[in-house]
């Protein structure tokens with residue numbers, strides 16, 4: 001049995017879709033890391049506390065939030081601890 005041109009296009013299409021899902025599952029995973037269990041993180045309570053060290057808009061921040069961080073952190077109605085658990 002010989003494969004027609006349309007069959008090859010179909011096979012290539014299926015492979016592309018499968019690779020796409022593999023890539024998604026590798027790079028699209030976004031589990032918020034817990035806060036490190038150190039005194040700084042035990043002491044920090046409010047969003048403002050967190051942003052003193054993590055605000056990327058402030059040059060003094062020791063550990064600015066990265067550009068790939070979910071944009072939800074900018075929303076003042078969310079506290080950081082909704083996503084980042086304290087591991088006391």
Ligand code: HEC
Pocket residue numbers: 033034035036038040041044045046047049050051052053054062063080081084
């Ligand atoms: C005094 C500065 C400071 C404060 C305040 C602070 N952090 Fe951090 N944070 C750091 C530093 C420095 C690191 C990276 C070093 C480490 O992993 O121990 C870090 C790491 C983290 C990490 C882990 C990142 C990773 O890759 O695992 C998370 C999550 C985090 N902070 C969230 C918070 C939240 C939420 C708050 C507020 C409740 C907060 N931090 C308050 C300095 C601070």
Ligand code: HEC
Pocket residue numbers: 030031032033047050051054063064065066067068069070072073074078079080081082083084
């Ligand atoms: C909607 C959930 C959510 C909220 C709200 C949130 N984060 Fe995150 N955070 C995440 C996720 C998910 C990651 C992992 C991102 C990745 O690795 O791509 C992360 C990663 C981090 C990291 C380490 C890696 C990085 O991307 O910089 C720090 C530090 C951090 N968050 C701090 C904060 C602080 C401070 C706040 C509050 C101002 C906050 N986060 C609010 C979900 C959240």
